[in-house]
Amino acid sequence: MSNRSLRRALLVAVFLSASAASGVLGALRGWPRGPAIGPDPCALSKSPEGPPAPGDAPDDLEIDSRLHGCQRVPYTALRTFLAARGVDMDAAAPSSAGGLYTSAKVAFGVPPQGSRRSEPSFHSTAEATKLFDIFLQAAPEIIDHIADPVRAPACVLDGQSRPMFDVTGACVPESVSCLLGRPATKDDLALCNSLVDKASPEDPGDVAVKQRMAVAVLLGAGHTCE
Amino acid sequence: MDHERKLTVTVLAVAVALAQGTACDRPDPNKLLGDGGAGTGGDSAGAGATESTSEATGSGGGAATSALDARTLSYTEALRSASFKLVGDAPSLQEMMDLDRASDADKPAVYEAMIDERMQRPAFRHRMVDFWRGVFRMGGPALGGMPSLDTAPVFAAKITVEGRPFTDLLTAQTGTCPMFDEATGAFSEGSCDNGITPTGILTDPGVHALYYGNMAFRRTRFFHETFLCRSATEAVAEPRQSATNDGPPGYASAWAWGTITGGPGALVDFLAGSGQDSVICANCHATWNHRAPLWANFDEAGQYQPLIAVHVPTADLPFAKRSDWLPKNESTAWKSGVTVADLPELGAAMAADPEVHACAVARLWNYAMSRGDLVETGKKVSPEVIAPFVATFEQGDRDLLKTLKAILLSDDFVRF
Numbered sequence: 001m002s003n004r005s006l007r008r009a010l011l012v013a014v015f016l017s018a019s020a021a022s023g024v025l026g027a028l029r030g031w032p033r034g035p036a037i038g039p040d041p042c043a044l045s046k047s048p049e050g051p052p053a054p055g056d057a058p059d060d061l062e063i064d065s066r067l068h069g070c071q072r073v074p075y076t077a078l079r080t081f082l083a084a085r086g087v088d089m090d091a092a093a094p095s096s097a098g099g100l101y102t103s104a105k106v107a108f109g110v111p112p113q114g115s116r117r118s119e120p121s122f123h124s125t126a127e128a129t130k131l132f133d134i135f136l137q138a139a140p141e142i143i144d145h146i147a148d149p150v151r152a153p154a155c156v157l158d159g160q161s162r163p164m165f166d167v168t169g170a171c172v173p174e175s176v177s178c179l180l181g182r183p184a185t186k187d188d189l190a191l192c193n194s195l196v197d198k199a200s201p202e203d204p205g206d207v208a209v210k211q212r213m214a215v216a217v218l219l220g221a222g223h224t225c226e
Numbered sequence: 227m228d229h230e231r232k233l234t235v236t237v238l239a240v241a242v243a244l245a246q247g248t249a250c251d252r253p254d255p256n257k258l259l260g261d262g263g264a265g266t267g268g269d270s271a272g273a274g275a276t277e278s279t280s281e282a283t284g285s286g287g288g289a290a291t292s293a294l295d296a297r298t299l300s301y302t303e304a305l306r307s308a309s310f311k312l313v314g315d316a317p318s319l320q321e322m323m324d325l326d327r328a329s330d331a332d333k334p335a336v337y338e339a340m341i342d343e344r345m346q347r348p349a350f351r352h353r354m355v356d357f358w359r360g361v362f363r364m365g366g367p368a369l370g371g372m373p374s375l376d377t378a379p380v381f382a383a384k385i386t387v388e389g390r391p392f393t394d395l396l397t398a399q400t401g402t403c404p405m406f407d408e409a410t411g412a413f414s415e416g417s418c419d420n421g422i423t424p425t426g427i428l429t430d431p432g433v434h435a436l437y438y439g440n441m442a443f444r445r446t447r448f449f450h451e452t453f454l455c456r457s458a459t460e461a462v463a464e465p466r467q468s469a470t471n472d473g474p475p476g477y478a479s480a481w482a483w484g485t486i487t488g489g490p491g492a493l494v495d496f497l498a499g500s501g502q503d504s505v506i507c508a509n510c511h512a513t514w515n516h517r518a519p520l521w522a523n524f525d526e527a528g529q530y531q532p533l534i535a536v537h538v539p540t541a542d543l544p545f546a547k548r549s550d551w552l553p554k555n556e557s558t559a560w561k562s563g564v565t566v567a568d569l570p571e572l573g574a575a576m577a578a579d580p581e582v583h584a585c586a587v588a589r590l591w592n593y594a595m596s597r598g599d600l601v602e603t604g605k606k607v608s609p610e611v612i613a614p615f616v617a618t619f620e621q622g623d624r625d626l627l628k629t630l631k632a633i634l635l636s637d638d639f640v641r642f
Contacts (some may be wrong), residue, residue, distance in 0.1 A: 063292055065608040066638045069596035071307055076356065077314035080349075084315060113366030113375060116436060118359065121598030154318045174319055181306040181316030183326045 072123055073223050075108040078134070081223075084154035085178060086145030087138045097138035104130045123224065132220055139215035140208075146175050154178060165211055169196055179215065180222040192218060297641035301337045302326050304640040308341060311594060311634075313349035314356075334635075341634050345387075345627065348411025354383035355406055357593060361452060364436050373431035373528045377403040377418065381427060384413045391624040392586050393577035396426040396453075397570075403430070422530035425569040428521070431528030438526045440539040441494075441546050442518040449517070453576055455585035455600040463513035464561055477505040480562035481512035486552060493538045493550050515551040516559040520572055522546060580620070584609070587616045587629055594633045611638070 058066075073081065079101060083089045091098030107130040111117040123131070145151040147163040155161060155178035164175045171192035176184040192214045199210035302322055309317045317325075321340060328336040344350055358379035359365035368374040384404050385394050403418035418424050420431040427433055428449070437445045447458040456463070464480045473483030486508065488497025496511045498504055525535035537543040538550055552558070557565040560575040576582050588600055588607040597605045615636075619629050633639060 057292060058294060059608070061606060062608040062611055063294055065591070065595075065597075065606075065611040066294055067297075067595070068307065068639075068642055069598065069605075071310060071596040073310060074314065074356065076352075077310055080315045084318075111363070111365075113369070114364075114436060116363050118361070118363045118599065118602065119356075121596075121603060154316070157319045157323055174323075177322060178319040181309070182300075182302045182322055 070122070072121060074119060075105065075110050078131075082134075082138050082142075084152065085142055086148065086152035086155075087141045095137065097134050097141060100130065100134045100137055104134065128224060131224055132216070135219040135223075136212070136216045138219070139212040142179070142215055143211055146178070152178075164215060165196065169199075169201075169207065169211075171196065171214065176218060179218050188218070191221075299640060300642050301333045301640055303642050304634070305337060305340055307596065308594075308634050308639075309344065312341070312344040312353060313347050314353050315349070337640070338635055341631060345631065351383065351387050351406070351411045351413065352408070354386050355380055358382040358386070360599065361589060362433070362448075364432060371527065372435050373420070374403075375432040375436055376406065377416070378427040378430040378433050380404050380406045380413065381430070386626045386630075387413070389623075389625045389627040392583075392619075392626050393624050394426065396428060396573040396577045396582075398426050399424050399570075402426060420524075420529045422569075425573045428569045428573050429524075429530070431524075433528070434521060434524035435526065435528035438524070438528075438536070440537050441550065442522045442524075442536045443514055445521045445524075446514045446518045449576075450514070451601045453582050453585060455588055457601050457604065458510070461509060463510040473508070474505055477508060479509050479512040481516070483508070484553075485556055486512055486515040487550055493540050493544070513561070516556075517572075519548055519551050520558050520566070520569055580616075583620050583624070584612065584616050586626065587612050587619055590626065590630050591615070591633055594630065594639060 079089045082097065082101075087097050089098045089101055092102075093099045094103070104127075107124075107126045109117075109120040109124060109127065111119060120127075142152070143164045146155050147161045149156045149161045152161065155175060157174050162172045162174045164172060166172055171189050173184050173189060176188055176192055180188065195214040195217060196207075196210050199207040201207065302325055305317050305322060305325055309315060317340070325333065325336050325340065355376075359376075362379050362382070364375045365379055366375040381398075381402050381404055382395055383406070384390075385392065401415050401417060402424040403416040405414045405416050406412075407414065418429065418431055420429070420434075422429050433448065434445060437448045439445070450456060450463065451458055462478045466478050466480045471477060473479075477483055484497065486496045488495045488508075496507050496515060498507070519534075522534045522536050523531050525531050534546050534548070536546050538546045558567065558572075559565045560572055560579070564575050564579075566572040566575050585600070591607050591612050592598060592600055592603075592605060597603070597607075600606070615629055615632055618632065619625070622628065
């Protein structure tokens, strides 16, 4: 399986879910699905009293203002985040996560000095694509290093580090949590394991690919917006 | 090929599973798959538990049923979001689990302590410098005889981190060009040296170098957008509140018609013509022409000169004269009815302007809530939503640090 194929498969997964759910995180985590322009039709349909009378409901701007937008991880923060989870962000090889990161400034919209611009608040298509590339290339490094407290200090719990996958090949909850930035749930693990379980056990190469896919999907789901 | 086909099928299955979350059963924010039935605690995977949501109510009040009511309380999700804003990283596994293991009653205090701890880290200073670089759309070292483009954002970050009054940004007369050590995350004092007694960032050499342009209108736009949160592309820079109109049809500025330069003798006729064509210019220039002369003496390198140092965009690019902006006897001003004679008076007027205060708070709100920059995205904030924070900001010491913390602890921030 080539990197190109892996990347294409990952992008297909994420973008299909995004288009269906109007937002990856909206579907995954209950975040607002796209801009909150008006009262939530889902909520209205479930209200036993029906839509509220005029004057009772917060107006559209108030609703929109009180809802979180979709968080974009800034360029510098991406480095900090991945480095603390076992990825060598100083790696120079062009196809490494570190190499891709270093060359991704333009895709991330990091403004050149004197451009009178700021780093954008939201992902562009080019940035999202590059971000998935980085996650995909970071995945094997995370799998190799997450159990090392020196290389992945963010993933230590009660003085103990854990691998990404246990001896049975299942995703380790604490490690999934560390990648998501919040405690993992059973469903998080179900997603992770559903990918790993697709591997042919007798084919170590296939297992490695599926594990890499699982880590990249978790990162993509946890830290991107459409 | 077979491998690839199998993998594609796999990821398509994942995509379908993810898309199932589009139904009206809004999933728990701590779940990746929206299959409903999210319990409390028992739904956790051993590495943590989701918080109780059943008693959560939205902030809309009354019987309103809306997206606000559908939100769920999640301190761990809030910590994740806040961590990226404050220190540019997700919480460590240990931190998120310490918060998750706390009892429901203890979670707010544990969460607040984690916010406080982050605000003490060097990484927080980095983030604030980056935040203000974004707001000011500038940053970088001195190059090629031009001044540093970092002094203004670093000064703003220093004020923020140290809990100094936000209005120092507009009025401070010393220490307005500090430096920031990227390696240690430490600020050091610094004074601007561009030929004028400092007035906050109103005299910052980097600002004036970067935003140098004909008739100082680029600088005018910078201060307008930065401190009023209004895009310069809006139709009217300072809309009139009353119904009276002494200008041609379509003129909507708060300024009386004819208070800016115009007519056949003007190098640039801001009142040229009649009807809609002319008011397209005057609706904004009525405001901008009253401000621009105040920073017209800064040259291309941000140095203050005894004479006006910006040009008029006509064929031979002459240096501008005051009469190119304003008629004789017309005063410079911050807004209609707020005349100011110089930059210190301008800074004082801006520092006293409630609209400037509301803009500062709205910027923090949008930053915390991942809503993007107000001017860049056009994402307005409901005045009612930020009113409590603006009131505290104005009644207190205009402390951005306290305001940011209050936003991160607010009911809206901890609900997703």
